[in-house]
Amino acid sequence: VSGMSGTLMVLPRDGLKDQDGKPLHYDKVYTIGEFDLYIPKDENGNYKEYDTALESYGDTTEVIRGLIPSHIVFNGKVGALTGEGALTAKVGETVLFIHSTANRDTRPHLIGGHGDYVWATGKFINKPERNLETWFIPGGTAGAMMYTFKQPGVYAYI
Numbered sequence: 001v002s003g004m005s006g007t008l009m010v011l012p013r014d015g016l017k018d019q020d021g022k023p024l025h026y027d028k029v030y031t032i033g034e035f036d037l038y039i040p041k042d043e044n045g046n047y048k049e050y051d052t053a054l055e056s057y058g059d060t061t062e063v064i065r066g067l068i069p070s071h072i073v074f075n076g077k078v079g080a081l082t083g084e085g086a087l088t089a090k091v092g093e094t095v096l097f098i099h100s101t102a103n104r105d106t107r108p109h110l111i112g113g114h115g116d117y118v119w120a121t122g123k124f125i126n127k128p129e130r131n132l133e134t135w136f137i138p139g140g141t142a143g144a145m146m147y148t149f150k151q152p153g154v155y156a157y158i
Helices: 053-065
Strands: 028-037 071-074 094-101 115-119 129-132 141-148
Touching: none
Parallel strands: 028 094
Antiparallel strands: 028 071, 094 141, 115 129, 115 141
16 A cells, blocks of 8 residues: 565475475576555546655545555556566576465466466465466465476566
């Protein structure tokens, strides 16, 4: 609501394991926080600006009560994962994506790829699901997905 964003997930001390208990390795980790923003509008439909969070409190609280966010964003802002903020990987690299959502259920997926291994609710004691096109992460949960990039190109994470 006030621009604070972050993700917390505790990975197993002995590392991630496949469905047979064999170690899984990854080259890099990306965290993606999915956030609802509730920004008040003025009488002309323009988004309001405030000097402090305290000044916005009353108006923001009223917007939140409607339960319809003005924006749903990754990592705290529109376009956070594009341009200079794009997540990059080389062919052959394995990336662990950690995705959290504060309020709403979500169904992320990687266009051009898939989840080789998926722990949708962050329960690493459970066997990972395999080869998922889309995975379901309940609101208030962080999930993880691992993918090895097989060819060059642009992969859209949505």
